[in-house]
Amino acid sequence: MDPLLQKDNVTSYLLQLQEHENKRIALEMHEGAAQNLYSVYTGLQFIEQSLQNESLKKFMNEMIRSMETGIGDIRRLSAELYPISLSTLGLMPAIKQYAVYYTSTFGIVINVKETGDSYILEEGVNLAVFRVCQEALANAAKYADVEELDIVISWQEAAIQVVILDKGRGFLKEKVIAENRAPGLLAMKERIRLIGGECYISSKINEGTEVTVIVPRMK
Incomplete structure (x- = not known):
């Protein structure tokens, strides 16, 4: 086999392996971690609505905002690794x-x-x-x-x-x-x-x- 062609085949194969792993991790983050965090997020919103103590409500609101940021970060990182919409x-x-x-x-x-x-x-x-x-x-x-x-x-x-x-x-x-x-x-x-x-x-x-x-x- 032509050495240049062989090199191309190896490079292409390594890229495919890397992208396959990126896709796997991205899917786990998007469908696993992000979804689980979103469930917690909605639960916190429900609890916030039932709180009467203003200090607790303020604290819960801060937690909800932090959760929003975390979910956004995970989704952005997932898109960096492998954009699901591409497939x-x-x-x-x-x-x-x-x-x-x-x-x-x-x-x-x-x-x-x-x-x-x-x-x-x-x-x-x-x-x-x-x-x-x-x-x-x-x-x-x-x-x-x-x-x-x-x-x-x-x-x-x-x-x-x-x-x-x-x-x-x-x-x-x-x-x-x-x-x-x-x-x-x-x-x-x-x-x-x-x-x-x-x-x-x-x-x-x-x-x-x-x-x-x-x-x-x-x-």
Whole structure:
């Protein structure tokens, strides 16, 4: 077997194992821990309504608010590990749902735009594209210093194209890669390459960063 092909097979297999474990943990968190906490949350609300002592009511209210925060944190972490909506609803709903979580966490508004008529993608393609979006958004939150950014999904006849664009600080890509400070950038390109697509990353200081993903449509 061609050594490069063998390496690709191993890399793809390891990614599948990692994603399978992420999905398992995410489901347990979403359907187990979060649901159990929600049951406790509703119980606390019921108890609060029957309390007469104002001090106890105030204390119970604080506990309820803490429970709300905990449930939200678990659901956000579950979505980070593996968005359940990606399997059930597809790429666009998963990205839109993640955009809501992202904005609530980082305060950065995501403008999600879509052109063309959508079509069904293979699960592996859905996941690879979503992970690239996730990584690009994480980088923007850490380094871009922006208040909003755009995600544009173009459903073309021959391919799907996804562009993540911010107008933030930008960076010198060659310098970052040369200094081995860009594992996330390399991982994005590798994920898309393994599904037969291309990932282009361009950035200019004080002008922003653009990540473009193009994946041919499977016939």
